[in-house]
Amino acid sequence: MDTRTKIVSMEYAAAAARSGRAAGKPVTLVGGFFDPLLAAHARRLAEIAPRGGALFVALQDPPLPVLPAQARAELVAALCMVDYVILPGPLAPGLADWIPAEAVFSEEAADQRRTQDFIQRVHDRQKQS
Amino acid sequence: MGDVIHALPACATLKHSFPGSTLTWVIHPRWAQLLEANPFVDDVIRLDRRKAGSLADAWRALRHSRYDFAVDFQGLIQSALVASIARADRIFGFHQSQVREKLAALFYSSRVRSTALHVVDRNLELAAAAGASTILIQFPLPAGIPEGDLPEGGFVLANPQAGWGAKEWPLDHFRVLARRLRDELGLPLVLNGPPGSRSLLGSVPGALVNISGLPGLIHSTRRASAVLGCDSGPTHLAAALGKPGVAIFGPTDPARNGPYGGSFTVLRSPTAVTSHQRRAHDPSMEAISPDLVFEALKARL
Numbered sequence: 001m002d003t004r005t006k007i008v009s010m011e012y013a014a015a016a017a018r019s020g021r022a023a024g025k026p027v028t029l030v031g032g033f034f035d036p037l038l039a040a041h042a043r044r045l046a047e048i049a050p051r052g053g054a055l056f057v058a059l060q061d062p063p064l065p066v067l068p069a070q071a072r073a074e075l076v077a078a079l080c081m082v083d084y085v086i087l088p089g090p091l092a093p094g095l096a097d098w099i100p101a102e103a104v105f106s107e108e109a110a111d112q113r114r115t116q117d118f119i120q121r122v123h124d125r126q127k128q129s
Numbered sequence: 130m131g132d133v134i135h136a137l138p139a140c141a142t143l144k145h146s147f148p149g150s151t152l153t154w155v156i157h158p159r160w161a162q163l164l165e166a167n168p169f170v171d172d173v174i175r176l177d178r179r180k181a182g183s184l185a186d187a188w189r190a191l192r193h194s195r196y197d198f199a200v201d202f203q204g205l206i207q208s209a210l211v212a213s214i215a216r217a218d219r220i221f222g223f224h225q226s227q228v229r230e231k232l233a234a235l236f237y238s239s240r241v242r243s244t245a246l247h248v249v250d251r252n253l254e255l256a257a258a259a260g261a262s263t264i265l266i267q268f269p270l271p272a273g274i275p276e277g278d279l280p281e282g283g284f285v286l287a288n289p290q291a292g293w294g295a296k297e298w299p300l301d302h303f304r305v306l307a308r309r310l311r312d313e314l315g316l317p318l319v320l321n322g323p324p325g326s327r328s329l330l331g332s333v334p335g336a337l338v339n340i341s342g343l344p345g346l347i348h349s350t351r352r353a354s355a356v357l358g359c360d361s362g363p364t365h366l367a368a369a370l371g372k373p374g375v376a377i378f379g380p381t382d383p384a385r386n387g388p389y390g391g392s393f394t395v396l397r398s399p400t401a402v403t404s405h406q407r408r409a410h411d412p413s414m415e416a417i418s419p420d421l422v423f424e425a426l427k428a429r430l
Contacts, residue, residue, distance in 0.1 A: 031232040060231050091225050096235040101213035106206045106230035116408070 006077040007085045013056055014094035016084060021098050026053035029099045032107030033062040033115065037075040040114055041107075048105055049081040056099070058086045060108055062115070130343075130362025133160045134369050135389070136202045137167075138266045139252035143200070144169035146261035153194070155187065155211045162343050165271040178207050191215045200259050201237065202252050204228030209236040221259045223251070249389045268369035276345025277321075279352060280337065284317045285310055285426060286353035287336075288346075288363035290326060295411035296360045298377045298422075300333055305419035306357075307335035314427065321349055321363065355430050357422065359414075360386055368393050373429040375422055379414040380404045394425045 008016070020027045028050045034041055034057075049055040057076050059069055067075075069088050077085045133156065144152045153172040154164055164170050176187040191214045199212035201222040212220045213236050222228065222237035234240055241258040243251040253264055287306075291297045307318040319337045320330040330338045339349055350356060350367050356374035358364030360381045367374050368388030376388050378397040387395050401413035 029232065031230065058232060091231070091235050099235075101206070101210040101236055104206050104210070104232050104235070106232055108230055 003077045004074055006082060007073045007087065010086055010089060010091065010095060013058075013084050013086050014098060016054065017056065017095060017098035020054045026050035026103065027056065027099050028053065028103045028105070029056045029058060029095070030105045030107060031058045031060055033060055033065075033111040034072045034076050034107075035062050035066050035111065035115055036118070037072065038114055038118060041076075041111075042079055042081075044107065044110075045079060046081050050103070054083040055081055056084045056086065057082050059088050061088045062111070066115070130160055130163065131365040131386070132203055133163050134268065134270075134362070134365045135248045136252050137268045137270075137369065138249055138264075139200075139202060139256040139261075140167075141169045141265040141267045141269065142253060142256045142261045142263065143259065145265045146256075146263055150197070151194075153196070155191070155208075158183070160343070163270065167269045169267075169269065176211065178210075187211070188214055198259055200255055201233065202255060204230065204233050206230050206233050209233035212236060219259075221255055223255065227251070246384045247387070247389060248385060270366070270369060271344070271347060273347030273349075273351060274344035275348050276341035277339040277349070278337070279319065279339055279349055280317050283354040284319045284337070284352075285355050285357060286319050286321055286339075286349055286367075287357040288321050288359075288361060289330065290322055291359050291361040294409040295380050295414070296378075297414065298359055298417065299415050300329075302415075302417075302419045302422070303333045303336055306422055307333065309419065309423045310426070311335065313423075314430065316354060316430075318357075319349070319353070321346060355426055357426060358388075364388050364393070375425045375429060377414060377417050377422065379411040380408075392429075394429060396421060396425060 017027050028048055059073055073085045073087055076082055151171045154170050155174045155176050158175040158177055161173055161175050164173050174187050174190045177183040196215045196217040198219040199215050199217035201208045201212050204223050219238045220236060221239045222234060224240045224242040225231045225234035227243055228234050241255050243254045245251045245254050289297060310316045310318050317337050319339050321339045322330045324340055327338060327340050346363060350370055356367035356372050359377050364376050368390050371392050374393045376393050376395050378395055379401050382403045383395045396417050398413040398416040
């Protein structure tokens with residue numbers, strides 16, 4: 001499978017969420033930077049992915065991106081627990097109609113910490129070498 | 130704490146504009162005491178999302194009433210969730226480019242793009258978008274309760290701790306400041322902190338230590354001659370009470386998050402960068418010397 005096909009528009013995601021809910025399947029939406037994608041992200045996504053349902057990831061743009069959004073989207077889409085990846089952009093109100101607020105998670109604050117820790121580790125390694 | 134204090138004028142504005150309405154504020158239990166005796170708040174629902182029982186109670190309370198509209202001042206998924214649970218006819222929030230968690234904006238029926246700089250003014254714009262017609266800038270806060278060990282006369286109250294280390298002024302600087310305040314102005318420096326911070330604050334020679342909860346903090350702030358703080362809740366509390374003081378800023382922007390009103394002098398190093406990075410230290414905070422802070426406090430006293 002070309003996992004890049006998981007990268008969809010906000011409108012497509014809203015339609016997919018609607019279909020999932022109509023079929024009685026749980027849907028979960030996660031927002032975050034994933035910049036860069038780390039093992040901690042994979043663990044977190046596996047933790048919140050709904051069993052038998054669909055996991056949507058809405059990419060956000062961090063204040064100072066390391067990787068471009070398309071690269072981040074392709075990396076996240078390659079994870080097996082992720083079903084759809086939405087690139088940063090205007091929010092489609094239709095999505096909220098099909099994903100309940102309690103099934104929405106934000107990783108933005110956690111991602112900032114992860115990225116800072118990652119950069120710090122790289123700096124520490126550079127100092128040692 | 131800062132989020133609650135910064136929303137007080139918007140809440141007063143809403144209630145003043147809709148005097149016949151019932152205004153419900155959903156708040157974390159830790160900060161609920163800030164709303165005690167608030168004449169603009171009719172109901173308070175305490176919600177700690179991490180406790181299942183609290184969530185269930187809040188859910189029941191929110192579903193018990195019908196709300197004409199909800200306003201999410203915080204811009205977080207959890208605050209948008211509260212507005213969504215309330216099943217209000219309309220939900221007002223900031224535009225996705227101005228919320229802390231962008232997905233929160235999914236749940237707003239009206240997204241307001243604020244043009245104001247300071248968060249208090251932004252919240253007032255949101256209240257106006259929800260239909261408020263008369264702006265009322267008031268911070269109704271409780272009297273507080275005496276706690277801890279405060280000196281009899283005047284004193285300068287400092288709150289050294291913040292949400293993260295990079296926003297804090299080095300503890301060693303307080304030692305120099307305490308000496309100058311005592312020797313030149315005859316004022317003791319009282320370091321205020323929450324329970325558990327005594328050993329840390331007690332490591333500063335020449336300063337008194339006052340340990341208190343939220344009611345004690347309100348009381349000691351009201352009693353203080355002046356307040357010294359950083360980008361933290363106690364500074365916003367003091368500014369809301371109109372206390373004179375000095376605030377030291379580093380990685381956050383005082384134009385947006387600074388003490389509201391004109392009673393505070395804000396000190397920020399020219400080398401400071403608005404990064405919001407949650408690091409342990411920020412060199413721009415260390416660059417603000419105790420002598421500079423002393424002079425700024427002296428001018429405010």
